[in-house]
Amino acid sequence: MTRKKRRLTMLGLALLGLGTATALALTAFQDNIVFFYSPSQLQTQQVGDRNFRLGGLVEEGSVHKQPDGVTTAFRVTDTAHTVDVSYRGQLPDLFREGQGVVAEGRMANGVFVAREVLAKHDEKYMPPEVSEALKQAGVYKNPAESETKTAKKE
Amino acid sequence: MSEFFHMGGYAAYVWPAYGIAAIVLLGLLAATWKGLRDAEATLKALESAHPGRRRARAAGQRPSDKSAGTPAEASE
Amino acid sequence: MHRFANPARFLRLSAALLPWCAGATVILMILGLWLSLFGSPPDYQQGETVRIMYIHVPAAWMSLFVYTNMAVAAAVGLVWKHPLADLFAKAAAPIGAGFTFVCLVTGSLWGAPMWGTWWVWDARLTSVLILFFLYLGYMALVNAFDDPQRGMKAGNVLLLVGIVNVPIIKFSVDWWNTLHQPASVMRxxxxxxxxxxxxxxLAMAGAFTAYFLSVVFLRLRTEINQRKIQTLRLSAAADGTRG
Structure with a gap:
């Protein structure tokens, strides 16, 4: 009986140690685990000339196709700050105004030049009729709301 | 009906997702079933070869010969 | 022979439960597939691709559920030396790996059209990939030793070390900026x-759970048989050398 108890205690201690070590490691690597920076984080973060990811919402009414037909200009916002983005190439199907987006690229003359644009979606799922009805009832919540929550948390 | 299979233009993503799941789940079930049948057959053969189970000590009987027929199970 | 006493009782119990689990799997799978493909609307943003969710999300839940059960079994196996606990973890591992694989592949098939990429190294996707490797590593480890007892012990230790990954997967979408969206159901x-x-x-999740129970019962039966075969062979070999 005592051997079982000793094994149980050892197991408990080992798991406790393991958990603590993991928590410490994750805290230490916090910066590297961050998949993207929000426009507000960019204000304080020194990014310089290096490649990084920018995440936020595509600002309503900011998307413009450039005359060359392949370049798209838009603004990424977290409601507090915005960043101008320019991107040459095919946009994902979920890319639209008011929706989340993660772009990879670098800053050039105050404009974020994206090499890749990924669409981020929120955790809401509903049929089109329901979203229509919610909009008409005035309780429709823009997908932006949940996104800004994530962005502001930082 | 063709509209259903078209999946709003996303057929190339939706159907493979269901296909992969079906292949994995059915494949795993088939492999499990076969493994069980093989194990039961081997066990039956071993038990009938040694009716007294571990007491099978008859002189001249080499039980290892019997098991040589199905070496695959031995390593499992 | 007290070590076989519990497995024998388990075999009787599982034989009684198996038809029910198998029946539930078939019924829930038919219901789930019907609801997924015909009985549910397209999403207001994602259109028909939302139907991938009905495979992807239940598979993801199962990958965590199976691993957690295996880790609990590993703890029981290490502390109380219960032979069935070891065998349960071994029997469940391929099923868990299968669900994780389905989760990863369907996620990729969903991400390609919606996100615009098959794969990104964000915290959620990476931690699920690690889970997949934990399953594969466990399966390789338990078979890597000549002495199955040692293999089981090493595998159990790996399972317990890997358990830290489970809360990381679950909360990765809340703790860090990820491309993957936060939880929709368990929130x-x-x-x-x-x-x-x-x-x-939920119908598909029920179907997957019933499938897991059915297959794990069958696999446990196989494992118990394998152990009996091994005991018989060992005693036969001992007799052979003596005689």
Missing amino acids: MGGPSIDPSMLAPL
Whole structure:
């Protein structure tokens, strides 16, 4: 009986140690685990000339196709700050105004030049009729709301 | 009906997702079933070869010969 | 022979439960597939691709559920030396790996059209990939030793070390910026998913759980048989050398 108890205690201690070590490691690597920076984080973060990811919402009414037909200009916002983005190439199907987006690229003359644009979606799922009805009832919540929550948390 | 299979233009993503799941789940079930049948057959053969189970000590009987027929199970 | 006493009781119990689990799998699978493909609407943003969710999300839940069960079994196996616990973990591992694989592949098939990429190294996707490797590593480890007891012990230790990954997977979408969206069903404030879409999701989750139980019963039966075969062979070999 005592051997079982000793094994149980050892197991408990080992798991406790393991958990603590993991928590410490994750805290230490916090910066590297961050998949993207929000426009507000960019204000304080020194990014310089290096490649990084920018995440936020595509600002309503900011998307413009450039005359060359392949370049798209838009603004990424977290409601507090915005960043101008320019991107040459095919946009994902979920890319639209008011929706989340993660772009990879670098800053050039105050404009974020994206090499890749990924669409981020929120955790809401509903049929089109329901979203229509919610909009008409005035309780429709823009997908932006949940996104800004994530962005502001930082 | 063709509209259903078209999946709003996303057929190339939706159907493979269901296909992969079906292949994995059915494949795993088939492999499990076969493994069980093989194990039961081997066990039956071993038990009938040694009716007294571990007491099978008859002189001249080499039980290892019997098991040589199905070496695959031995390593499992 | 007291070590076989419990497995024998388990075999009787599982034989009684198996038809029910198998029946539930078939019924829930038919219901789930019908709801997923015919009985639910397209999403207001994602259109028909939302139907991938009815495979992807239940598979993801199962990958965590199976691993957690294996880790509990590993703890029981290490502390109380219960032979069935070891065998359960070994029997469940390929099923868990299968669900994780389905989760990863369907996620990729969903991400390609919606996100615009098959794969990104964000915290959620990476931690699920690690889970997949934990399953594979466990399966390789338990078979890597000549002495199955040592293999089981090493495998159990790996399972317990890997358990830290489970909360990391679950909360990765809340702790860090990820491309993957936060949880829709198991979240504070209730599901953010329309009931017409929650129904196929839950039906498929039920089907997958019943499938897991059915297959794990069959695999456990195989494992118990294998152990009997091994005991018989060992005693036969001992007799052979003596005689």
